[in-house]
Amino acid sequence: MTTVAFIGLGNMGSGMADNLVKNDYNVLAFDLSEAALAKAKDAGCTIAQSTEQAAAEADIVITMLPAGKHVKDIYSNQILASVREGTLLIDCSTIDVETAKSVSELAEKKGLKMLDAPVSGGVAAAAGGTLTFMVGGDADAFDKAHGVLSAMGKKIVHAGGHGAGQAAKICNNMLLGATMIATCESFQLAQKLGLDAQVFFDIASNASGQTWSMTTYCPVKGVGPQSPADNDFAGGFASALMLKDLGLAMQGAKDVNAQVPMGELAAKWFEMHCEEGNAGRDFSSIINRLA
Numbered sequence: 001m002t003t004v005a006f007i008g009l010g011n012m013g014s015g016m017a018d019n020l021v022k023n024d025y026n027v028l029a030f031d032l033s034e035a036a037l038a039k040a041k042d043a044g045c046t047i048a049q050s051t052e053q054a055a056a057e058a059d060i061v062i063t064m065l066p067a068g069k070h071v072k073d074i075y076s077n078q079i080l081a082s083v084r085e086g087t088l089l090i091d092c093s094t095i096d097v098e099t100a101k102s103v104s105e106l107a108e109k110k111g112l113k114m115l116d117a118p119v120s121g122g123v124a125a126a127a128g129g130t131l132t133f134m135v136g137g138d139a140d141a142f143d144k145a146h147g148v149l150s151a152m153g154k155k156i157v158h159a160g161g162h163g164a165g166q167a168a169k170i171c172n173n174m175l176l177g178a179t180m181i182a183t184c185e186s187f188q189l190a191q192k193l194g195l196d197a198q199v200f201f202d203i204a205s206n207a208s209g210q211t212w213s214m215t216t217y218c219p220v221k222g223v224g225p226q227s228p229a230d231n232d233f234a235g236g237f238a239s240a241l242m243l244k245d246l247g248l249a250m251q252g253a254k255d256v257n258a259q260v261p262m263g264e265l266a267a268k269w270f271e272m273h274c275e276e277g278n279a280g281r282d283f284s285s286i287i288n289r290l291a
Contacts, residue, residue, distance in 0.1 A: 001026045004148060005058035007051055007074065008093070009036035012119065013064035015126035016092070016152045018043040022129075023151035028054040055082040060148055064092045067244075068099035075103045080110055088144055089114040092133075094170070096248050097163040098255065100136065104162040113141035116162065117149065118169035122237045130154045134172075136165035170252055173245035176213065177266040177283070183213040184287035187220050197223050219284035228282035236282030243270040243279075 002025055006017040009031035020027045021044040029045035031037055037047050048054035055061050065071050071093050089107055100116040107114035115137035125131045131153035135142055142158045149156045159168040190200040201223045205215045218224035228236035246267040253260045273286050
């Protein structure tokens, strides 16, 4: 049985680790939260006493951490010094491209294969095993990782070399943030012009204005498939996380001198939205700024 060390059991990581157990992986779990460890144990994970112990006993190490600084620290100071030869390293955190590349270079210097593999789909997809993985790294490592990633997701895409997974993730979420604001604007304008929200949905979802933000994740209560809008914007993808991803996109754009005016505007709007007390509410709640 393949042993996977899973480091980082937050809202996303806990569901991912659970699905590995369901798919017959031996999961060595570690997190700084005692509550997260208790939940992981109930799901069938073996609890490690430290990151180092989990990494030393694993065939594959998977990390799901808050930010690039955490990824760099844990790999530089704990994981790379503990793993065995041949261990595959997979970081599923959403971080900046440069940190992903630099940590992968550190791993390669030790003769280890590493992938950056951020995810899309949110907490529900993590729990349901239907995530999309955007993977950066060499083809051999990608092939080796495909099985374990498939235990947690439904679509596994090799985006390119080191950092390409992170690039794909932040570009995708910049597009998502901007189109959600545009979707919210359109519904607000339609209603103020006297058009029923359901009627507008029925028209636009089958016309050239169709977007994922409208047809799958409609920000208007009672319109379209069930979404956080139907639950007062609880759950889903927190506005603070969208702001984080937009910040990474802005950093990436600055690094390569790319022009992203709509991305910049979306980042400013989500920053204001979070400052107004909405950081924990789903990102589609930005429609309330237009009321």
